[in-house]
Amino acid sequence: MVVALLSAAMSRKSWRSYKKERLLKHDRERITAYIQQDFQTPFGAKPRFTLIDCEPNDKLGTYGFISDAQHFIAGAVKKAPMCIEDYGFALEKIILIATTFGLGTCWLAAFDKQGFAERIRLMSDEVLPAVTPIGYKAEQGRKDQLIHWAAGSDNRKMWSELFFDTYFNTPLEPENAGDYMSAFTMVQFAPSGSNAQPWRLILDEDTVHFYHDGKKEYNQVRQLDMGIAFSHFQSAMDLFHIKGEWSIKDPDRTSGKMSYVATWTRTESD
Ligand SMILES: Cc1cc2nc3c(=O)[nH]c(=O)nc-3n(C[C@H](O)[C@H](O)[C@H](O)COP(=O)(O)O)c2cc1C
The missing domain is CATH 3.40.109.10 (NADH Oxidase)
Structure with a gap:
């Protein structure tokens, strides 16, 4: 399934x-x-x-x-x-x-x-x-x-724009994503309102911090988008039997307009 x-x-x-x-x-x-x-x-x-x-x-x-x-x-x-x-x-x-x-x-x-x-x-x-x-x-x-064309629905942002290694000044290379490569790719393909793809993720060892890009207000559509990103991430983790827990503990890595939303922390693998 x-x-x-x-x-x-x-x-x-x-x-x-x-x-x-x-x-x-x-x-x-x-x-x-x-x-x-x-x-x-x-x-x-x-x-x-x-x-x-x-x-x-x-x-x-x-x-x-x-x-x-x-x-x-x-x-x-x-x-x-x-x-x-x-x-x-x-x-x-x-x-x-x-x-x-x-x-x-x-x-x-x-x-x-x-x-x-x-x-x-x-x-x-x-x-x-x-x-x-x-x-x-x-x-x-x-x-x-x-409608499809107006929203640019076929386009997805590159990894280098979405995913970061420990801090926002270092884009995450797919080969450095380890067990998280599929989960990040799942997030990359997620749908979002007007295809804005507002999620930005930092991988820090076995912790993933989710940020909002801050280009627009963190309104209800952006909150849904973030939940969709959580869903895609979690589905991939479930596939690999990697367990984790969600929390809100701001790691204070904000850069520019990025605003912190939530963190996933690995707890164990089956
Ligand atoms: C939270 C959210 C709200 C959306 N609202 C609308 C909407 O009101 N009308 C619409 O036609 N499409 C809406 N969409 C669809 C997006 O435009 C679409 O997901 C995005 O352009 C990516 O295209 P895809 O779903 O074909 O991959 C919404 C998508 C999301 C995730």
Whole structure:
């Protein structure tokens, strides 16, 4: 399963046009089972997710980004520090598992919050940071290609821009990444809002510090992006049976606009 998730992470693309077909029983059952698990998020939030069947009179607006989706997955998480990152961590796991099932998905942070909030009965102490359509892919139209092109969705930043060796003044060479090479590559391929790829990682022996590039405010989309990076990193570590724990202990390595977010520390290998 973990290997399938890694290959899904490399092949996944945001999909915005769907066939007007309901999920088959088999797909509905396996998605429903998967979204109900405890996602063991880095900072302990417990997001809840719902598979929504779209009805003709639904007001599940996506500002025109998505065509003909028959289903969405929307979720909620109790407001707490790092809850948005944890939500991003969990929804990315769902998106990757859906990819292994051959289903299309697309992270959406811009959507009609009220319509979705009503459908999932959002409570006053919860937030609904993002949703995804889920279903059978239709051929992409010109609009999809335009959005894809405008976000530069095929591009990923180089290692030298994203990953650093102990301090920000030394780019991390892949050959010096040791056991962490696959995990860093997984982070490199992660999706992000407007494909901003705001994560910057420092490897310091068996500790990995996650920073935000600080180019824009650390808002909800950037928090989701960071949770997605945690998710990709953790999936690779799980594949190699390398255990670690997440914490917030600023190592004081900040440079320029970079702002510290969290740290993963190795605890043991199986
Ligand atoms: C947190 C987040 C929010 C996003 N919000 C939207 C959105 O509102 N509308 C949209 O069309 N795409 C959205 N995207 C998709 C990104 O544009 C896309 O992931 C990025 O360009 C990389 O392309 P890829 O997913 O095809 O690899 C979002 C992605 C993330 C991670």
